[in-house]
Amino acid sequence: MNTVRQESDLRRDLRSTVDRICADYPDEYWREMDRDRRYPEKFVEALTDTGCLGALVPEEYGGLGLGLGDASVILEQIHANGANAGPVHAQLYTMGAVLRHGTEEQKRKYLPDIAAGTIRLQAFAITEPTAGTDTTNLSTTAVRDGDTYVVNGQKVFISRVQHSDLMLLLARTTPKDQVRRKSEGLSVFLVDLRGLDGVTVNPIRTMVNHETNEVFFDNVRIPASSLVGEEGKGFTYILDGMNAERILVASECIGDGRWFIERTRRYVSERVVFGRPIGANQGVQFPIARAHINIEAADLMRWRACDLFDAGQECGAEANMAKLLASEASWEAANAAIQFHGGYGMAEEYDIERKFRETRLYQIAPVSTNLILSYVGQHVLKMPRSF
Numbered sequence: 001m002n003t004v005r006q007e008s009d010l011r012r013d014l015r016s017t018v019d020r021i022c023a024d025y026p027d028e029y030w031r032e033m034d035r036d037r038r039y040p041e042k043f044v045e046a047l048t049d050t051g052c053l054g055a056l057v058p059e060e061y062g063g064l065g066l067g068l069g070d071a072s073v074i075l076e077q078i079h080a081n082g083a084n085a086g087p088v089h090a091q092l093y094t095m096g097a098v099l100r101h102g103t104e105e106q107k108r109k110y111l112p113d114i115a116a117g118t119i120r121l122q123a124f125a126i127t128e129p130t131a132g133t134d135t136t137n138l139s140t141t142a143v144r145d146g147d148t149y150v151v152n153g154q155k156v157f158i159s160r161v162q163h164s165d166l167m168l169l170l171a172r173t174t175p176k177d178q179v180r181r182k183s184e185g186l187s188v189f190l191v192d193l194r195g196l197d198g199v200t201v202n203p204i205r206t207m208v209n210h211e212t213n214e215v216f217f218d219n220v221r222i223p224a225s226s227l228v229g230e231e232g233k234g235f236t237y238i239l240d241g242m243n244a245e246r247i248l249v250a251s252e253c254i255g256d257g258r259w260f261i262e263r264t265r266r267y268v269s270e271r272v273v274f275g276r277p278i279g280a281n282q283g284v285q286f287p288i289a290r291a292h293i294n295i296e297a298a299d300l301m302r303w304r305a306c307d308l309f310d311a312g313q314e315c316g317a318e319a320n321m322a323k324l325l326a327s328e329a330s331w332e333a334a335n336a337a338i339q340f341h342g343g344y345g346m347a348e349e350y351d352i353e354r355k356f357r358e359t360r361l362y363q364i365a366p367v368s369t370n371l372i373l374s375y376v377g378q379h380v381l382k383m384p385r386s387f
């Protein structure tokens, strides 16, 4: 049997569509956005117009009806061009909660507009300042009152809220002391942010150009029909979506890694010091080669995770491992890039320092490396639980 992976025509087309869009948004564009911490609205609009962001919405709801592997190619290719998919990636997968657990009415109401990009669902609010990684300890509440729920609480690091019409919210609907397990009594809501009273959004400036915010809910009244799936089962719905997110973020890291390697390969082959290209020195070559090897290895795990996901099989271990391997490999490539560009690696106009900052995020968000290690230790290797 021939086990060599051949890229399908569809995936090659997706790559060339992304390349064509990215060609109009070169390094200077991203540098300017980064300098002013601006949202790359024009790039987002151009990408939306291709229909790519509706890749995972089934055709019956107006999307492209593609698989996660196809979607991962789109995001990888954005990053391989030196661009950043952070401002748009959530539009691809956040709707998964509605698709898998929403009512037919919710799907018909929202998915076609999400697929077309006329409605943006790219904010999801899980993290809280006091709970941190311990998600089930969150304290934002949604209390049923007639035909509405009343939401109170605070979220932190909630990305793209200012550029999103809808937000997926995880809140506690049954107090912790009234449930058997902390993971019970949490519910997911699809919140329409347009014209909603009681929501305060404060931007957080971070080391990367990533629109992220503190969000406060002060007696926010949302229709009871915003509930997604069954009340109290929200935590499992969020877990369902995490594998897709991890695989897609892994793909972005692989794109970053390839960008770093290509830029650095070219630079060290041309930069002459001591009468020869610096890339002729094995002390320079080997770290770049090693980073390349690790990116290719991470890519194999990414494809294993994609294949399992698209076959509807369990892929938690592979999704987590792909994310860990890819985020570490892109960081290794970033380190080699900044080192072997010498002083120029630090110079804004070379873009290495910008991508260096950007790719570092993925060891922290959407899930930190330690939490992946603890998942593998406990759930894959069946060692005793630590928390």
Ligand SMILES: Cc1cc2nc3c(=O)[nH]c(=O)nc-3n(C[C@H](O)[C@H](O)[C@H](O)COP(=O)(O)OP(=O)(O)OC[C@H]3O[C@@H](n4cnc5c(N)ncnc54)[C@H](O)[C@@H]3O)c2cc1C
Binding pocket: 123, 124, 125, 126, 127, 128, 131, 132, 133, 134, 156, 157, 158, 159, 160, 206, 210, 212, 361, 364, 365, 366, 367, 368, 369, 370, 371, 374, 386, 387
């Ligand atoms: C730019 C950015 C964008 C983000 N976007 C979103 C978003 O859109 N929506 C959203 O909900 N969240 C978002 N986040 C939040 C992100 O998912 C969290 O920051 C991340 O999961 C870590 O949570 P924390 O910051 O509270 O860290 P903490 O939970 O305080 O953890 C801090 C460190 O301690 C480690 N640690 C904690 N407990 C253990 C343990 N038991 N064993 C070993 N190590 C441990 C962690 O691994 C981590 O490295 C974003 C964050 C950033 C920085």
